[in-house]
Amino acid sequence: MEFPAAITNLPKAPTGIRGLDDITGGGLPRGRTTLICGGAGCGKTLLAFETLVRGAALYGEPGLFVSFEESPADLRMNVANLAIDVANLEQRGLLLLEQISLEQGEIAEVGEYDLEGLFIRLGLLIDRIGAQRIVLDTIETLFSAFGNQSILRGELQRLFRWLRQRGLTAIITAERSGQGLSRFGIEEFVADCVILLDYRITEHVLTRYARIVKYRGSSHGVNEYPFTIGPHGITMLPITSFTLRYPVSAERISSGFPDLDHLLDGGGYYRGSTILVSGPTGSGKTSLGASFVAAACARGEPAIFFAFEESADQIVRNLRSIGIDLQQWRDRGLLQIISSRPSLAGLETHLITLLEAVEQSGARAVVIDPITGFHTISRPVDITTMLFRLFDGLKSLGVTTLATSLTNAGADPAQSEVNISSLVDTWIVLRNHETNGERNRSLLVLKSRGMRHSNQVRELVMDAHGLRLVEIYAAGETVLIGAARIAEQERLRHEQELHEREAIQRQRRYALQQRLLALQIEALQAELAALDDEMNAAADLSEARARAQIQSRLATSRYRDSTQEGSDGR
């Protein structure tokens, strides 16, 4: 939890009420008195009663409820749907409901008195079950039976002291009056913890709030925390009760739309991530949501489709036209389609209803179609806060959530959703394109955290076979889609052919040239060889001539020698 884990060793008594124990850092001050104040119908009695009942059921602390207004039978009825067996707790001596009825206006006061009788009674009742927790509901009713203000003031202080001495974790409820928090103006000073309940009605929708005004010796959440009173009692979802510590999954799950999975790095969404699909009317948001839950159901995972614009049957019928059969998953109990009007309840109630439905069904995939429906009932800042908590809550449950958002035709989606974009892991933008007398859809993955997603705009085609994505053509500034895309595709095909033909010609020219050059090289080489031959032949000739001259010279001299010897012998 984000709340500092209390300064203290101050022992606390958990209320068992979801959210309240978060903002109080663990519960009410144990062995001390807590004042719960608020106007009529704020939920004081229920908050006190639930703390007592849950304390008995969850923590085994016997509790005494002393009502100065309602009878035990009425009390039992008020909490009949808390999913806690009150009668069983009473039988086991863990819970005692007691009414102290006050005869108003019949009592005359003459002289000094005190409320010792009340203390004796409380003491008896406490001892009867060994109560550790006690509720007094409401203090005003008790004191309205008596008139002497100065006596009452003193007895009130004695009551706080007495409860504390007995070590009781006490809750005193007080009707808020006028400016102050309580009737005597001392209750809030004497109590160790003061919780103020309130409600406001805006746009005909009621929202309840709780605020911890004071908590002696402990840190606590200081905001006004909205809460609801639902079939399971009080639920409070402190804005900051969820932290950014979710289990992060690397698992990828299909969007139910293979072409889209392909754009998302080939794998689809991350499990546990939040996906926003934004686009104008009729751009295919619901279809994307439906194919996502259908894929989850096909994997055997429970899923919920929250529809804020259409009825369940309408959705089933419409999606059948694009080949998505949701009814089969409803029949098998895997898919719930919960349809309601945003204006039926306050934001807080919607938030809690959504989260409770998801928790109870164990859904792994959730679609909210659309989140923009809440704009009719609330201020944008409240919606942003609510969505923050909703997405956080779903994320902490490990649920993969796809929310759709309706954008105005002209508006830039990146601008209009800027306030929640930080919450979203994957953002898919759908657009309508109206050109050449037809309307077509396009899809772009604007962002997707943690994956290499495509940056291409694709044409989204929906027909009886389902969803398909087709590559889109851009001619200069114009995006070509539908029939224009087909024409453009044809033109491009011709262009491509032309390119190919040119390439072949170039290839041919090159080959020719190459052959020519090779021939030239051959001719030159032959010429060179001829020159070499000639050169060698000339050298041989001159050598032979030289040898012949030497021979002839030798022969001549030999002849001369022989003629000289013959003449000398006669």
Place this chain on the structure above:
Amino acid sequence: MADEAPEYEYDLWLYIAGQTPKSLLAVANLRRICDQYLHNRYRVHVIDLHHEPERAISDNILAIPTLVRKLPPPIRKIVGDLSNTERVLVGLDLTPRRHTGS
């Protein structure tokens, strides 16, 4: 007043808690008022809740001292030490003026 009154026309119960000054004062004040205005037509029970605490619950007592007039009906309650006689008589529907006038 009717001739055939029961033995005790006034059945009065005084709840106290221990021998506190307030309690003792209330007991004394009640005896004095009864002697003075009811002669022998009354009976007084003094219940000390410290001895009989369960009676605080069964008799629905919160303030101490509390005087309950069980008879004659209707039941009337007065809290306090009964230190103002006239207001006790009003509370018991026993105004001296009416009493002397009848």
